[in-house]
Amino acid sequence: MRGRPLEVIAGLTARELLRRRLVHALLLLTALVLVLTGWGFSRIPHLHLGGELLTPQLARLAAAQLLLLVMFMFSFVVGLTAAFLAAPAVAGELESGIALAVLARPISRAEFLVGRWLGLALPLLAYVVLSASVEFWLVAVGTGYAPPNPVGAEAALAGQGLVLLTLTLALSTRLSAMTSGVVAVVVFGAMWVAGVAGAFGSAFHNTAISAVGTVSHLLVPSDGLWRAAVYEIQPKLFASASLSRVGSPFSATSAPTPAYLVFAAAWVLLVLAVAVLSLDRREV
């Protein structure tokens, strides 16, 4: 049987993650975080307030708030991991000369690029699903709090990772590995800050500042998807609580619309197509 070039490149890329022990390191550190946070969540029902044990309702609210903080850390890890993985995935191969021998074979640039993307995207998705599922389960067992839509939250977090992965890969078809990674991380941070600013603008009914958030969510939907994940993790009452109205990055006032989720998926596909076009026109 002859392996198709796209599958061969995807398999090679995923194998590289294992061989370079990136998967081992990420899983080990994540396991450590899960153990520590699991222990921490399990202590919440035993906390006292005013000399009395927290009521189950208060314990669940506290757990929900802390879970959002933990998931923010996971979102940060997923975003940065996506950028660090994708930055050298094309630029590094071009700079080192590895791509010369590979692209001289009967393989199209599209197969090479999409193969690299798949080889990084699938392990990233698996990581998001595995780590978030275990974290949600630990919180549920320790405190009784369960996010209203854990699958939706995982999908949004994974989407955020794919946005960063695809953007960085597209950059690395033209920029050096180092520059691609740095630019992607700065964009990630800037979009997050713009999202926070937009939420403040909405809370204070300032149209101009609110537009900053809207534009950032359309420009690069990383923060938009983080807000979608937050909405699916937080208790329903958070959406209307006063806390959300001052623009906290750890709360969301409205559910992600299907139109926005479709837009985010289309954004990823469009940027991937641009990356293919960019590599196709590049001299190797």
Add this chain to the structure above:
Amino acid sequence: MAAAGGGWQPEGQAVLTRGLTKRYGSRLALDGLDLEVGYGEVFGFLGPNGAGKTTFVKLLLGLGRPSAGTGQLLGRPLGDRSARSKVGYLPELFRYQGWLRAREVLTLHCQLAGLPAAGFSDEVGRSLELVGLAGRGDDLVATFSKGMQQRLGLAVALLGSPRLVALDEPTSALDPVGRHDVRELIRRLRQEGVTVFLNSHLLSEVELVCDRVAVVDRGRVLAQGALADLLSGEGPRARCLDLPGDALPGLGAVRRDGDWVSVPGLDSSRTPELVAAIVAAGGRVYQVDEGRASLEERFLQLLERA
């Protein structure tokens, strides 16, 4: 080597370019290059550093796009996927994945070349054997010296019975034994009818193995043709003293260049007659050559004229 090229029928020329031009901004890397390489030839592409040799090979393989001009590789348009499946390529500046073992690199290229999976193991073993890496197949590429990486690169280029092998400075990192091995490998490919396109600035290497050569400089072909034609000079000559007169009996008028004497139009096969005539006329002969320029001399002449 495996019979991936089995059933394949050659079309046109192995390499054919017409007016092939490549610009990088304002710099002209290839300036309307016309070149033909026949099937089964060992073709030397000679030129100083920066002459455009690597650029030319990259355009042949679709790794870059020409700014103007056209070309064919194995009878197909430049960069054509089916043509690339029959080409082995050793780039000049290359690396393979250091985290893979040599055997895994070769298996990867078997997959990318679309060879039948059942034959991977034999094909990989045979390629390693051919380049003298038979005992190192399970070593990580990262542990290889530059010379060993070059041998691995050759093994990659030889996978799957390619119809054309493009070697870009294949011996630049090799020791004398390695260079000898590469020459033997090229001769073996010629015997098997494989076209070899050899990019090199090592003239002795080209002189020893190539049937035809092209000399390029600043993106232009200065000369191309059979090696014997390119090196043929102005006939035999002798360095002698005390030769009287301006003509030799039976041969004709002589031309003098310092102590060197020659007869215009005399074929090199008549060198003994030239010596005998000089001695008969009373001249004393100290040195004789057939008048065949070395490739280095001809190369330098061409560059100076350009």
